Amino acid sequence: LFSRIACVSAPSVYQKLRTLHREDFSVYIFEYDKRFAIYGEEFIFYDYNNPLDLPEKIAAHSFDIVIADPPYLSKECLGKMSETIKYLTRGKILLCTGAVMEEEAAKLLGVKMCKFIPKHTRTLGNEFRCYVNYDSGLDREI
DSSP: OOEEEEEESOHHHHHHHHHTOOSSEEEEEEESOGGGGGGGGGEEEOOTTSTTOOOTTSOTTOEEEEEEOOSSOSHHHHHHHHHHHHHHEEEEEEEEEEGGGHHHHHHHHOOEEOSOOOOOSSOOSSOEEEEESSOOSTTSOO
């Protein structure tokens, strides 16, 4: 089964997935930072302020899963990014953002906080959490 994965403002996840060199999925990076244009066709310029300003080649509901990491902890940013996520996904959403966004994330995307706690390479001043809308295995006790 071949899967399409969209990484929205989640470049570290995109880079990690690329290093796996798997043939059962393709991965795209939706990113504001044009340095990622080095990845060619897999790079899609993305500005959350224009959530649906995407190239024609990106069809609605054309990704099996959308992995998103909003750049700002604000209702405005998550709200706009949610439009993009809902446009792209066929169903599955994995969102990484601050714990303070739990209620807003549930309301906008129907995601629930996981027990799994993602680690950030930089020390963040807020509690960083993972949210999903499907049975991901990220809720099991470790």
